[in-house]
Amino acid sequence: MNQRNLTVSVVVLFLASTGFLGGCGGAGRGARGMSIEGLIGAGAKAGAAMSMSEADEDEMGRTVAIAATNRWRLLDRPALTKYVTLVGLTVASTSSRPDGNWVFGVLDTPELGAYSGPNGYILVTRGSIAAMEDESELAAVLAHEIAHVLNHDGLEAAKHAKMNEAGLEAMSAADQRLAAFNQTSDFVVKTVLTSGWNQSQETKADSNAVKLLINAGYDPTGLPRFLKRMQAQTGSGGKAFGTHPGTADRISRTTSQIGSGKPGATNRERFVKYAAEARL
Numbered sequence: 001m002n003q004r005n006l007t008v009s010v011v012v013l014f015l016a017s018t019g020f021l022g023g024c025g026g027a028g029r030g031a032r033g034m035s036i037e038g039l040i041g042a043g044a045k046a047g048a049a050m051s052m053s054e055a056d057e058d059e060m061g062r063t064v065a066i067a068a069t070n071r072w073r074l075l076d077r078p079a080l081t082k083y084v085t086l087v088g089l090t091v092a093s094t095s096s097r098p099d100g101n102w103v104f105g106v107l108d109t110p111e112l113g114a115y116s117g118p119n120g121y122i123l124v125t126r127g128s129i130a131a132m133e134d135e136s137e138l139a140a141v142l143a144h145e146i147a148h149v150l151n152h153d154g155l156e157a158a159k160h161a162k163m164n165e166a167g168l169e170a171m172s173a174a175d176q177r178l179a180a181f182n183q184t185s186d187f188v189v190k191t192v193l194t195s196g197w198n199q200s201q202e203t204k205a206d207s208n209a210v211k212l213l214i215n216a217g218y219d220p221t222g223l224p225r226f227l228k229r230m231q232a233q234t235g236s237g238g239k240a241f242g243t244h245p246g247t248a249d250r251i252s253r254t255t256s257q258i259g260s261g262k263p264g265a266t267n268r269e270r271f272v273k274y275a276a277e278a279r280l
Contacts, residue, residue, distance in 0.1 A: 057118035064117030075108040075126050083274040088142045094215035116145035129278035135267035136222030143209035153201045206250055210257050219264040224254045
């Protein structure tokens with residue numbers, strides 16, 4: 001079975017049965033001390049760094065994922081990881097890249113946050129899941145990060161990274177490419193985990209997230225509802241996530257975009273069952 005058919009089959013089973021996770025092995029397998037390499041499988045080859053392209057995205061995405069899991073370990077809750085993976089695959093299955101490289105994980109920290117590395121490496125914190133009320137909110141956060149991946153925001157950050165060319169002059173061509181790639185990857189890691197995307201990228205990701213939620217059959221109001229709760233926790237001038245600015249504007253824009261359309265699924269009961277593992 002190819003990857004696209006496998007993804008579709010998993011999503012169909014997930015939507016058809018609330019008991020699917022209890023009897024399914026495979027995706028999202030977790031173990032204490034597990035590294036991101038164990039989660040994402042065999043590594044991809046590094047691309048040339050001097051001229052960044054989509055071919056370099058996987059290596060940069062892996063670098064972001066490794067940096068994130070070096071800062072916060074992966075949560076040792078296999079059922080919750082499976083659940084997050086299946087919600088993420090459900091959303092991604094309606095995107096322009098249903099058979100893309102989608103990898104989901106849960107970071108073991110009470111902090112609020114969600115992060116997306118290039119080429120589909122998406123991580124959400126235990127603290128964020130604990131603050132959610134239903135599956136549509138989880139789907140909304142994952143949809144926002146999926147949108148960043150689809151928009152190639154990580155690649156755009158890499159293209160705008162400033163290389164320290166003076167420090168590369170004495171190196172061989174091969175060493176220059178490796179050093180430049182490492183510098184660019186470090187910049188992408190800083191953008192994803194610390195400084196955050198710019199306002200234009202955030203606005204586009206929110207807009208596309210709403211579309212993804214509607215296409216997947218989720219209640220799109222899960223996004224502004226979750227943002228409002230985060231705003232209440234951090235204050236009107238605060239940030240919903242450490243790297244996601246402009247919470248009030250995001251709430252206003254997404255609420256306006258959704259309008260009075262037909263609400264979708266929230267799947268609160270199923271969410272409560274699995275999200276209990278995020279409340280340690």
